[in-house]
Amino acid sequence: MADNIQTYYDHPQLKPAPFSWIVALYVYLAGLSGSSQMVATIADLFGGGRLRSLVRRGRYLSLVGTVIGPVLLIMDLHTPQRFYNMLRIFKATSPMSIGSYILSVFSVFSALTGGAQFIFDRAIRGPWRWIARIAQVPAAGAGGGMSVYTASLLASTSTPLWAASPGWMAVRFGSSSVASAGAALALGERWSGGRGYGRKLDALAVAALSVELYAAHLSQRDYQTKGVWGDREAAVWDSIDALGGYLPLALYTAGFFLGRRGRTLSEAASLATLVGGLAMRLAMQYAGQASASDPRTSLRFAQPENLPRAQS
Amino acid sequence: MKTAEGTVLLVQESRMKVQLDSGASQLFIISHKSPAEPQELQHLQKAQAKVRITYEEGDRGMYAVARRIMEI
């Protein structure tokens, strides 16, 4: 590994993505609402009709992404009035293009699902329940895409931190999205006084958080071998792991052992999971932009030993 | 917001070089908030049109940011 990289008077070699915090917020909400839709659909199809309240809340939660998602994305365009050009063509080489279609499909079907659920809840006659049950299937599929395509969006750039571990970053984003959905739905269950399925959702969140921590560990190994890892990065990721991973895991565990009395702890765990998910997306975005602006990092990353093997 | 009048000398993408009536030459970049689309400017160059421009001073480079362009 070339450690004594020369630079051009320390002038940046790459340009950071001109994305504001809005993009990180979108990435987070896309994951939260996409995964909620997925969890709600599975609960509806496999829960034997006993998880109605959970299904309803999941469907409503997914509307967050449907309604706010496109607004956030359009806000971050530098010529917003031309947003429709996104749907002018389809490009398989561009996750931004792939994502525009995933978002479109997700928006249409999750709006349909949520809308039908809303009418059904008002006890208005009609095939509303069935409309929701059918529309939820494509919505859930697209919801899975919403949870992870944003990782592909960041990875398919030349920004060193994002490009250094494409696969593990996607695993991280996906599991963090599932954890957030589990946490948000568990909070909904507990705060609305439901007695039933908080524990099941906690279990889902715990599984997802564990996968996330493991993927974070493996991606950090990639960062180290590819030379995009420094003291600053280590400090940032350690705090992100602690805040969004170890802290909620500890709280969930404590809440589990305390049984009924542990309810507050479980709620705290859910909140920590939600905050941690957002913090991870923000950190990923800003640390990535910083890695692009640092010529030592980008020139070190662009060394032959980091080339994909088949292409070196 | 300031206004200036002059003759359009050159148009490239969303950039427009204008000979101001004061005699100086000024480069304008058409703001994305402006209703004018850059491709509509081509005919101003062909006609070497006289225009009135409402603009702000840019702080990201040596240019002014045009918000409204009116042919006069």
Add this chain to the structure above:
Amino acid sequence: MQIHPRAREYPDSQFSRPIRDESELTAGVKIEPGKSYGFFTDTTRCIGCKACEVACKEWNALPADSVGLTGMSYDNTGGLSASTWRHVAFIEKIGHGGGRATEMAPYQSNWLMMSDVCKHCHNAPCLEACPTGALFKTEFDTVVVQQDVCNGCGYCVPACPFGVIDVNLDDGKAHKCTLCYDRLKGGFEPACAKSCPTDSIQFGELAELHRRAAERVQELHRLGVESAYLYGTPGAPGATGGLEYLNAFFLLTDAPEVYNLPRAPTRASNRVMPSLLSGLATMAGFAVAAVALFAGASRNGR
């Protein structure tokens, strides 16, 4: 250098109208749609006059980024940007490593100068990333942003492995070197190449430029500049990771990093499928876990 026979048809020093196929006279190449064009930038010939920077700014009506001084070398431009499409880098070599130089190698030995530009990559990552199709390959095999399509999403900016393209936040569109698309359509050589007094920037058909460049490297090796090599030709540094080759390539005499160039850039779209598929596999895994969890819920009667 030979004078093109057509040049004799234009003995005047002032012209009332453009010369047809002018590039034939100035660059020795006729510009025809369907062929591949590019730049060969031979840094051993660069004298750092910045005529290319100025010619580019003038032709394209580009503003200066600032009038300040960077305080490093003679480079007060800094780098390429949305409004700087040619950038002359200055690298001071003399006295490098502490000691005072007592001898000097031939060709640009104490100052390295290089006119940087968009590489017009064969598999251009900016183009592959652009979701609107604003970035496209022209009939001259160059990469250009269509200003009437670009919506300023900014995704091309991090996609470029060379840090070239950028969005101007005032007009909200992405900008970069167009390889003088408008001039090519009119039969003119690009402004920078035409203005270069030493022919450090050469414009032409790619195959011919590759031939010329290989010859120049051999010539330099013969003259004792063993460090001369090409950057961006097939198989060379800069043309790695699936980029295949760069239509604007360079002859360098020091490590790529010295010129702020990546040694082994990659094609960003390589990573679309690996990341998307691992992500979707993760979600499928969690879907199965959720099925198990909720199916259990119904069976336990909870």
